[in-house]
Structure formats: structure tokens, C-alpha cells
Amino acid sequence: MGGGVVRAATATARVAGAVVLAVCAFALATGCGGRTHVVAGQKVIVLGIDGFDHQLTRELLAAGRLPNLARLAQQGGFTPLATSTPPLSPVAWSTFITGLDPGAHGIFDFIHREPDTLASFLSTSRTVPPGRMLTLGPWQFPLSSGRVELLRGGQAFWEALEARGIETTIVRMPANFPPSGTATRELSGMGTPDMLGTYGIFTLFSSKPDVFERRDVSGGVIQPIDVIDGVARGTIEGPSHPYTVTPTPMTVDFAAHVDASGQAVQIVVGDERRVLEVGEWSSWVPVGLPLLPLQTLPGEVRFLLKSLTPYFELYVSPINFDPHAPALPISTPADYAAELADAEGRFYTQGMPEDTRARNVEALTADELLAQARITADENRRQFRYVLDHFRDGLLFYYFGHVDQVSHVMWRSMDPGHPAYTEADAQYRTVIADLYVEMDAVVGQAMAALGPNDLLVVMSDHGFAPWRRAVNVNSWLRDHGYLAVTNARAAAEPGLAGVDWTKTRAYAVGLNGVYLNLQGRESKGIVPPAEASRLAAEIAAAMEATLDPATNAPAITKAFVTATAFAGRDYPRIEPDIVVGYARGTRVASDSALGIVGPDVFSDNREPWSGDHSMDPAHVPGVLFASRPLKVPSDRLQTLAASILAEFGVTGFPKERSTP
Amino acid sequence: MTLVNALLVRLADAVLAPLAGLPPLAVVAGCALGSALAVLAVMRFTSNQEALGAVKRRIHAALLEMRLYNDNLPALLRAQGEVLRHNLSYVGLSLVPLVITAVPLTLAIAQLQAWYGYTGITPGAAVVVTAVVDGRTGAGLPQLEGAGVEVAGPPRYFPTLGEVTWRIVPRQPGPTTLRLVTAGGTVIDKQLHIAAGDEVARRSPVREQPSFIGQLLYPSEPPLDAATGVTAIRLPYPERLLPVAGQAVHWLWVYLALTFAFVLLLRKPLGVVI
Numbered sequence: 004m005g006g007g008v009v010r011a012a013t014a015t016a017r018v019a020g021a022v023v024l025a026v027c028a029f030a031l032a033t034g035c036g037g038r039t040h041v042v043a044g045q046k047v048i049v050l051g052i053d054g055f056d057h058q059l060t061r062e063l064l065a066a067g068r069l070p071n072l073a074r075l076a077q078q079g080g081f082t083p084l085a086t087s088t089p090p091l092s093p094v095a096w097s098t099f100i101t102g103l104d105p106g107a108h109g110i111f112d113f114i115h116r117e118p119d120t121l122a123s124f125l126s127t128s129r130t131v132p133p134g135r136m137l138t139l140g141p142w143q144f145p146l147s148s149g150r151v152e153l154l155r156g157g158q159a160f161w162e163a164l165e166a167r168g169i170e171t172t173i174v175r176m177p178a179n180f181p182p183s184g185t186a187t188r189e190l191s192g193m194g195t196p197d198m199l200g201t202y203g204i205f206t207l208f209s210s211k212p213d214v215f216e217r218r219d220v221s222g223g224v225i226q227p228i229d230v231i232d233g234v235a236r237g238t239i240e241g242p243s244h245p246y247t248v249t250p251t252p253m254t255v256d257f258a259a260h261v262d263a264s265g266q267a268v269q270i271v272v273g274d275e276r277r278v279l280e281v282g283e284w285s286s287w288v289p290v291g292l293p294l295l296p297l298q299t300l301p302g303e304v305r306f307l308l309k310s311l312t313p314y315f316e317l318y319v320s321p322i323n324f325d326p327h328a329p330a331l332p333i334s335t336p337a338d339y340a341a342e343l344a345d346a347e348g349r350f351y352t353q354g355m356p357e358d359t360r361a362r363n364v365e366a367l368t369a370d371e372l373l374a375q376a377r378i379t380a381d382e383n384r385r386q387f388r389y390v391l392d393h394f395r396d397g398l399l400f401y402y403f404g405h406v407d408q409v410s411h412v413m414w415r416s417m418d419p420g421h422p423a424y425t426e427a428d429a430q431y432r433t434v435i436a437d438l439y440v441e442m443d444a445v446v447g448q449a450m451a452a453l454g455p456n457d458l459l460v461v462m463s464d465h466g467f468a469p470w471r472r473a474v475n476v477n478s479w480l481r482d483h484g485y486l487a488v489t490n491a492r493a494a495a496e497p498g499l500a501g502v503d504w505t506k507t508r509a510y511a512v513g514l515n516g517v518y519l520n521l522q523g524r525e526s527k528g529i530v531p532p533a534e535a536s537r538l539a540a541e542i543a544a545a546m547e548a549t550l551d552p553a554t555n556a557p558a559i560t561k562a563f564v565t566a567t568a569f570a571g572r573d574y575p576r577i578e579p580d581i582v583v584g585y586a587r588g589t590r591v592a593s594d595s596a597l598g599i600v601g602p603d604v605f606s607d608n609r610e611p612w613s614g615d616h617s618m619d620p621a622h623v624p625g626v627l628f629a630s631r632p633l634k635v636p637s638d639r640l641q642t643l644a645a646s647i648l649a650e651f652g653v654t655g656f657p658k659e660r661s662t663p
Numbered sequence: 664m665t666l667v668n669a670l671l672v673r674l675a676d677a678v679l680a681p682l683a684g685l686p687p688l689a690v691v692a693g694c695a696l697g698s699a700l701a702v703l704a705v706m707r708f709t710s711n712q713e714a715l716g717a718v719k720r721r722i723h724a725a726l727l728e729m730r731l732y733n734d735n736l737p738a739l740l741r742a743q744g745e746v747l748r749h750n751l752s753y754v755g756l757s758l759v760p761l762v763i764t765a766v767p768l769t770l771a772i773a774q775l776q777a778w779y780g781y782t783g784i785t786p787g788a789a790v791v792v793t794a795v796v797d798g799r800t801g802a803g804l805p806q807l808e809g810a811g812v813e814v815a816g817p818p819r820y821f822p823t824l825g826e827v828t829w830r831i832v833p834r835q836p837g838p839t840t841l842r843l844v845t846a847g848g849t850v851i852d853k854q855l856h857i858a859a860g861d862e863v864a865r866r867s868p869v870r871e872q873p874s875f876i877g878q879l880l881y882p883s884e885p886p887l888d889a890a891t892g893v894t895a896i897r898l899p900y901p902e903r904l905l906p907v908a909g910q911a912v913h914w915l916w917v918y919l920a921l922t923f924a925f926v927l928l929l930r931k932p933l934g935v936v937i
Contacts (some may be wrong), residue, residue, distance in 0.1 A: 262819040
């Protein structure tokens with residue numbers, strides 16, 4: 004009997020062994036074998052540089068200012084990289100991440116509109132509040148936890164590597180907040196909000212009586228402040244207290260003590276103190292937003308003392324999450340952000356830290372913005388050095404965003420033909436080129452870390468172009484009979500306030516999107532679905548025929564009807580019906596993007612924001628460099644991830660998708 | 664207290680300076696082991712070990728009674744009363760060794776904090792030195808100088824805070840002395856340790872006028888003379904954190920946790936009832 008048991012056990016073990024072998028063989032055949040060939044210790048480094056323009060890169064290469072990129076171009080090639088439609092960063096990076104077009108990944112702009120209410124919301128993430136609350140007088144307490152959702156659809160390309168046991172480190176990838184949780188290490192990038200849940204709200208404390216009077220300060224708050232007996236006291240407003248029924252902001256008080264000579268202040272926030280001279284940025288100041296008597300929400304801010312005399316002016320950055328203890332998830336694993344902060348110091352957790360909004364309303368001067376961009380770039384470079392030093396094998400993606408942000412507000416310094424160009428701009432004409440040169444040095448660091456089997460890819464999501472002329476698309480729709488207004492004064496307010504929806508067939512919200520007022524989708528829709536494609540084609544054709552009276556050239560070189568332009572149609576409620584591709588040098592007017600129907604269709608752009616890329620994608624290609632020829636060449640952002648995966652022997656990305 | 668501190672500083676430096684090249688975690692662990700042995704020795708020789716053992720057995724008995732008679736309310740309440748009474752006895756019996764160990768441990772922690780609580784100020788990085796003054800600045804602001812240190816810009820006086828600040832840029836790694844000269848010509852020294860790397864050394868972020876708490880917390884330098892008009896000098900040494908299992912942890916938590924763990928581990932082998 005004993006021998007029978009032994010034999011039976013042996014037979015069972017053999018059967019089990021055979022099953023295991025069969026499973027392994029199947030896995031090899033279907034999963035790794037034949038499709039995956041990973042060289043042990045192989046490194047693939049992808050540097051993503053937002054807004055690195057192909058034309059400017061070519062010029063700087065020709066001038067010999069980018070020696071490392073020139074070496075890359077020689078070793079593996081340099082090509083323009085066709086961007087997404089529309090060429091906006093969240094859209095473009097989502098396209099890169101998923102290998103899908105916007106119709107399939109669902110990111111069409113920085114903001115989307117809710118068709119029922121036309122309320123706008125961040126396109127890439129959504130905060131879902133707790134389901135049920137216990138209300139006790141003025142207080143409320145959540146009975147379940149809230150969460151933050153990533154709205155990008157599709158599969159991130161690094162998941163295909165992780166599924167095969169290849170480690171991936173994805174740092175500051177845009178459109179990846181909250182972090183997907185599928186990489187070995189992740190830090191979320193563009194799309195990560197400040198603590199107010201926005202792309203960044205600054206505060207400017209000023210004693211100047213007329214500062215920003217009657218002025219739109221989109222992206223910021225102007226607070227009056229006075230120096231009384233040598234001290235200026237202010238309050239920084241945080242998000243609404245989650246435990247009060249009536250929205251009440253959590254606040255942090257500070258005091259700015261002015262020195263006897265009137266040249267410096269000492270800022271005191273809780274136990275933290277910083278001495279600032281005029282024109283100086285502070286280091287990070289940890290702040291605690293009071294939540295409960297013994298509990299605070301940790302954040303961090305930077306101060307800039309703009310002036311002391313004749314007026315006191317103090318800029319406070321948006322409240323960033325404290326990377327040591329972020330209130331929302333910003334990294335994978337959760338303590339990776341703290342690891343980076345411990346190693347290289349605190350950093351901007353906000354996805355777009357360069358405060359171009361403050362620059363655009365002149366709350367920051369050009370020099371102040373450049374100093375801030377220097378801070379963000381230094382933080383980013385230090386972190387890159389740390390991440391690179393700790394990267395052993397697999398895939399490393401690392402993102403730099405400051406080139407894009409500085410290009411937006413400094414482009415006209417290279418563009419004497421810009422309508423707002425002045426002699427004062429000339430002093431900044433090399434600023435953007437200098438950033439390219441600095442990025443070239445970063446590329447050099449990455450090249451030095453490569454082994455013989457390794458690969459470095461340098462890419463950008465889109466290029467750049469001057470923005471000289473602005474088109475108010477809503478005004479264009481009005482003038483062409485597609486949009487009606489009931490009240491011109493109300494129509495001049497954001498949010499399409501004065502629009503007569505009973506006579507409106509199309510409207511514009513955001514940078515490139517035009518929406519039909521569609522029955523069954525919009526709450527006051529009048530366009531029958533059967534007429535939608537014909538109407539969209541009609542509007543698109545009319546747009547392409549529009550000439551800018553100032554230049555007598557087409558203002559819109561391509562208007563994409565998304566029903567035919569996008570392969571995916573998974574997000575019919577939020578997808579625009581037309582994506583407007585403006586001519587090089589032309590962009591949507593900021594007013595139009597906010598839903599304002601202005602008096603004029605065309606105007607000169609006089610904002611500091613003088614460079615842009617939300618145009619016809621053909622005008623603003625990105626760049627692609629590689630340290631050796633790619634096994635599967637790519638010249639499109641949408642197919643680049645598949646080419647990177649092919650370096651690991653992974654094919655079939657993105658997966659075939661069934662029609663929803 | 665000044666004399667005690669001076670002696671303790673010499674003693675601590677004699678012990679810790681030769682260990683400065685070792686990983687801080689190893690030294691903190693060694694100190695925790697030494698502290699645990701000291702705590703056990705004090706417990707062994709200053710407490711009534713038999714009485715402690717007996718009261719612990721009674722507590723266990725009362726806990727067992729609570730478990731056995733949890734459906735008998737009067738018995739349960741009586742047992743809880745017993746637990747409380749014996750716990751008070753336990754605290755009473757532990758009081759003497761607790762007081763005896765608290766004093767040297769506090770002094771030892773202050774010395775360890777000076778050695779392992781801070782990292783050095785990095786050469787080339789501007790930092791702000793603050794002198795708290797008592798308001799008598801009419802004769803002029805104090806001046807600051809120091810070998811291997813560049814004083815960048817003029818002093819800033821903040822009357823509403825009663826503080827004078829200097830921005831300094833350390834240039835040479837190593838220990839140096841900042842010299843603060845008051846308007847009356849009085850010279851006040853403040854030690855500064857500049858470190859290029861993660862060097863372990865004695866550092867004191869504050870030197871202030873005499874106070875019991877101040878001298879307890881910052882024993883490294885003698886207190887300031889009240890007649891100078893300077894009540895404190897502060898340096899912004901960054902806090903040192905020790906890497907423990909991938910986490911950065913303040914050395915004190917590591918020390919306390921390890922001391923506690925060593926006490927628990929060693930009490931039976933050493934035959935000590937705690």
C-alpha cells in the first residue's frame with residue numbers, strides 16, 4: 004500500500020510537472036517566446052521634451068549648438084515626428100502612451116465640457132467625492148472614501164513590458180494622474196493638479212491700489228495687503244474644507260516682517276521662516292492646511308518678493324502637494340515621490356509648474372518667470388540625474404516640460420514680426436535656444452549612461468509656432484449663422500452665457516474643438532443626429548475657406564471632422580465634432596476658448612503668450628532622435644510606443660480593439 | 664548645568680568621534696544596545712525584582728480571570744479593578760528605576776542629537792544665520808565674519824521680530840567659527856560645521872542665553888552672556904534622517920525602537936524582570 008502511495012504520488016507529481024511544463028510552454032509560445040526577446044540588463048531610455056520644435060532644432064543643429072543631439076542624429080537618425088490631432092500636450096501624450104487616436108483614448112483638450120450643462124472639467128482626471136456623508140449641523144463627515152480617476156482610456160504601453168517582467172520607470176509622464184499604478188516606479192506629470200484641484204492658482208498680494216483693477220486674472224487670485232507697523236499679514240487660501248457643509252476654504256496665515264532698511268522681508272509661516280530680498284524666490288515652504296485640531300493637509304509653496312517700495316507685492320505659488328506626504332496619489336509606489344524628495348529635495352508636484360498664467364496677466368515679469376523656470380528645470384535635472392543613476396535595466400521614460408512652457412510666453416522674442424513685439428523683447432531672443440542647448444546637455448548625460456545594447460530615444464509631443472493672429476471661433480460661428488446670441492453683453496461673458504440655444508447649431512469650447520448642438524447629447528440640442536455629419540462637413544469646409552483679412556491667407560488650413568478623422572469613436576459625449584487646425588501663426592482667441600462670443604472674429608494677439616502649437620498638426624511636428632536605428636521605424640507619435648516596445652521584442656501594440 | 668554639559672561634551676566626543684566614520688545606523692544601534700543594557704542594569708539593581716515579578720503575575724491572573732468569567736459581570740468588574748490596582752503597583756515599583764534612567768538617557772539623547780541629528784551645511788549653498796537681539800540696536804547692528812565663510816550682503820534687521828540675519832555662503836568644508844561682533848565690540852562665537860558630504864560631526868543649531876531647557880537641548884556650546892544683548896544665534900542645519908528599510912527615519916525613533924527591542928530581547932537572558 005505504501006509503495007502504491009509512493010507510485011501514485013510520483014505519478015501525480017509527474018502529471019503536475021507535465022502540466023506546469025505545458026503551461027510554461029504555452030506561456031512561452033503566447034506571451035514571451037517568439038514575441039519577446041529581452042537582453043538581460045538592456046536599457047531603453049526615452050527622454051520626452053514637451054514642445055521641442057523640429058524647425059528650431061534643425062536650425063540649432065545646423066549652427067552646431069546641439070552637439071549631443073547631432074551625434075544622436077548621426078548614429079540613429081533625426082526625423083520630424085507627426086503629432087496628434089489636435090496637437091495639444093494632453094492629447095499628444097495620451098496618443099503616445101496608448102498608441103490610439105483621441106477618439107479611442109478620450110482626451111481631446113486640456114478641458115472638456117459636460118454636454119448637459121456645458122460646465123468644463125479637467126480632461127485627464129476626475130475627483131469622485133465620497134458617496135455618502137453624515138451631516139451634523141454645519142459639519143459633514145464622509146461615510147466612504149472618495150477617489151481620483153484617470154480618464155485616459157486605452158492601455159499604457161509600459162503595461163505590455165511590465166506584463167513580461169520588464170521593469171519600467173515612468174517619471175512625469177503627462178496625462179498620467181493619478182499614476183496608472185502599472186509601472187514599477189511612476190511620478191505623475193502634466194495633469195497633476197495643485198491642492199485646489201486646478202492646473203495651478205497663484206496668489207498675488209499687493210498694496211498697489213489699482214493693481215489688476217478691471218482685469219481678468221485667469222489662473223490667479225489678487226489679494227490686497229498692507230504693511231502695518233512693519234508687518235504685512237496675509238492669508239493663503241487652500242481648497243474647501245471637506246468637513247464643512249458650507250464651502251469654506253482651509254487657510255494658512257503668514258506674516259512678512261519688513262527689515263529696517265526696507266530691502267528685505269522675513270516671511271513667517273508657522274514654524275518656517277524665509278528671508279527674501281526683493282526679486283528673490285524662496286525655497287519650498289511647507290504649509291499645513293488645518294483639517295482637524297491635530298491634523299493638517301500638508302502642502303508647500305514658494306514665495307517671490309516682487310517689490311517692497313513704493314508698493315508691497317508678494318507672489319505665492321499655487322499650493323503644491325507635499326511630496327513627502329501627498330494628499331492625493333502622485334507616485335507608484337506611493338512613497339516614490341518621498342524618495343525623490345529625500346534624495347534631491349522638495350519639488351513642484353504640480354503638473355505644469357511654470358506659472359505662465361501669472362506671466363500672461365503680468366503678475367510675473369518675463370525675468371521673474373524665467374527665474375521660476377530655472378528653478379523648475381534645476382529640480383527636474385537633479386531628479387533626472389538621481390533616476391538615471393538608479394536605473395539598471397528595462398524602460399526609463401523621463402519628461403521635461405519647461406521648454407514648452409517658456410516657449411509659450413517667450414516666443415515673440417524670436418519673432419520681430421509679432422504684433423506685440425517691442426524692442427524690450429530683443430534681450431530675450433536667445434532664451435529659448437539656450438533651453439534647447441541645456442536639454443542637449445541632458446541628452447549628453449543620458450548618452451553617457453548607455454551600454455552597447457542600450458537605446459536612447461529623444462522625442463517631443465509637438466513643435467512650436469508663433470501665435471500672431473487670434474480667431475474667435477464662436478464669433479465666426481455667429482457670423483456664419485451657426486450660433487445665435489440673445490444678449491451681446493451676456494455673450495461677452497465666459498461659458499456661452501448669452502447664447503440662444505434654440506437657434507444655435509454649433510459652438511466652440513476649448514482650444515480646437517467645435518461641437519454641434521446635437522439632439523440627445525446637448526441638453527438643448529436642435530441638430531438631429533441624422534444631419535450631424537453633413538453639418539459638420541459644411542462647417543469644416545466653410546472654415547477652410549476662411550481668409551484672415553489682415554494677411555489674406557487661410558486662417559484655418561484643415562478642419563478635421565472627427566467622425567471620419569478618428570478611427571476610435573468611444574467617447575461620443577465629450578468628443579468634439581470638428582477639430583480646428585489653424586494656420587501657422589494663428590490660434591483660437593483665448594476668449595473663444597472660454598466660451599465668449601466677442602464682437603470681432605480676428606484680432607492681433609497681444610498677450611505675452613506668443614508661441615503656440617494648437618494649430619494644424621502639419622505645421623507643428625515634434626522631433627525624434629535615436630541612438631541607433633529603431634528596429635521598427637516610426638515617424639508618428641501614435642506609432643512610436645509600438646516601435647519602443649519592438650526594441651524589447653514586444654509586438655501587437657496597441658491591441659486590436661472591438662468596436663464599442 | 665554648563666559645567667555638566669562641558670564634561671558630557673568631552674565624554675561624548677571621546678566616545679563618538681572615533682565612530683564618526685561608521686554608518687550612523689550602526690552607531691545608533693550600538694548606542695541603543697548600550698542604553699538597553701544600562702536600563703536593564705538599573706532595573707536589576709534599583710527595583711524590587713521579586714515584588715515586580717509578583718505584581719506581574721497578579722496582573723496576568725486578573726487578565727485570565729477576565730477571560731474565564733467574561734459572562735459574570737461582578738467577577739469581570741472585580742478583575743478589572745485588580746488589573747488597575749496591580750498596574751498602579753507596577754508603576755510604583757518601576758518609578759525609582761524610571762527616574763534613575765530618565766536623567767542619563769535624556770542627557771545621552773541630547774549628545775546623540777548633536778552628533779546624529781543634523782547634516783552639515785553644504786559648501787556653496789547660501790544659508791541664513793539669525794541673531795536674536797534684545798532691541799538695543801541703536802548703536803548699530805552686529806557684524807558677522809568667519810573663516811571659510813563668505814558673508815553675502817549686508818545684515819538685515821527685522822525690528823518686529825527682534826532679529827538680525829546674514830546670508831552666508833560656506834566655502835571650505837570642516838569646522839569653523841562664526842564671529843559676531845556687537846556694536847559695543849563684544850565678540851560672540853558660534854560654531855559652524857560645513858560638510859561636503861554626509862559627514863557625521865557635532866553640530867549645534869542654536870546657541871542661546873542660559874536656560875535649563877536650552878542647555879538641556881543644546882549642550883554643545885556654553886550659553887551666551889546676557890550682557891551682550893544677543894539672546895540667541897541660530898543656524899539652519901538640515902535634519903539628518905537615517906535610511907531604514909527604504910524609509911527615511913529620524914534617528915531618535917530608530918534609537919528608541921531599538922532600545923525597546925533590545926530590552927525585551929535581553930531581559931530573560933539577563934534574568935531581569937521589567
